[in-house]
Amino acid sequence: MDNKQFLMYNIVMIAISLGISITLSLFLPFYLSLPLIIVIFNLINFYMRNRMMKKMGGGAGMFGSLSSPFSGNSINYYCMSCGTKHKEAACPRCGSKMKRVG
Numbered sequence: 507m508d509n510k511q512f513l514m515y516n517i518v519m520i521a522i523s524l525g526i527s528i529t530l531s532l533f534l535p536f537y538l539s540l541p542l543i544i545v546i547f548n549l550i551n552f553y554m555r556n557r558m559m560k561k562m563g564g565g566a567g568m569f570g571s572l573s574s575p576f577s578g579n580s581i582n583y584y585c586m587s588c589g590t591k592h593k594e595a596a597c598p599r600c601g602s603k604m605k606r607v608g
């Protein structure tokens with residue numbers, strides 16, 4: 507698979523996920539479809555990132571703003587209050603336990 511094929515593959519995956527999202531939002535009430543859509547997008551995103559890492563061996567560039575799995579030892583957490591990247595149970599800067607995986 508070269509870069510052009512890879513780009514096409516990504517576009518197809520995004521189209522599929524959009525299709526699933528639209529279909530879900532048509533058949534399910536918003537409060538049910540939204541969490542499902544988020545889960546589906548996360549799964550596809552995770553899957554694509556894994557593929558990309560294998561193809562590009564490090565994956566610099568394309569998704570530079572997203573944190574790479576190689577930037578830390580494993581998963582990074584970001585404080586939901588102040589945005590600090592940390593791996594503690596609570597944020598070392600503001601003490602908030604609300605965090606998101608990045």
Ligand SMILES: [Zn+2]
Pocket residue numbers: 585586587588589590597598599600601602
């Ligand atoms: Zn914080």
